Amino acid sequence: MGLAKTEMFTGQQNEIALFAKVFGHPARVSILQHLFKINSCVCGDLVNEIGLAQPTISQHLKELKHLGLIKGSVEGTSVCYCINAENWTKMKETMLNFLNQDIPQTKDCC
Amino acid sequence: MGLAKTEMFTGQQNEIALFAKVFGHPARVSILQHLFKINSCVCGDLVNEIGLAQPTISQHLKELKHLGLIKGSVEGTSVCYCINAENWTKMKETMLNFLNQDIPQTKDCC
DNA sequence: TTTATATATTGCAATATTACGATTAATATT
């Protein structure tokens, strides 16, 4: 039904999935990489940088903001976005914990 | 249109998004965690472990297999799945590279 | 106050994802 049954999973599993989902689109990956690259914050430059329409970029920014990974502040008519360092670090810990699971040593499993 | 315009992004960005996407559902997170926990491989136990129907689990396994993160081998009537250690490590490098980007030090960006 | 500029929101069409019942396929057991 296109609907994840979140109630049958742990909070941690759902959290990992939520973070992963937001990275699951190249436009959002691109936006984040750009915000990391440009030390100072960017705004509608992203629309030019990435080749998508303004409403589309705005929507992707909204999702990133909603998860707390970026923050934006109004600067005149434009809005300045940047990485939310604190939340990024927290998210990173969660994801690293998942990615760094120990791989069983049994040469070949089955 | 519900269709990611992959051609406007770098191969690396698309790769990150593809990996992230597969982690973007708690059932697949759960499957992977279970495969990491149970040293020996599991098969239809996942159907019992996780509360989803057999075809649903089978579908999630297919996606994980398609990305190369797990491998399965037939054992009689059942199929034994396990982490593909080599590919997991490769994926991890790609994702770590993305997650570990240096956060600009400028106290507060905007 | 009018006009320009930048971003957000709305509405909608196209496509993707999730879930599962029904069925199929493949091997084991009797």
Added chain:
DNA sequence: AATATTAATCGTAATATTGCAATATATAAA
């Protein structure tokens, strides 16, 4: 061979995502 067991596939319904044109909003400039 007939039956049981296990997993994959098919078909389909419900929902989510993506992208953009049109529009709204908010501030700046004239």
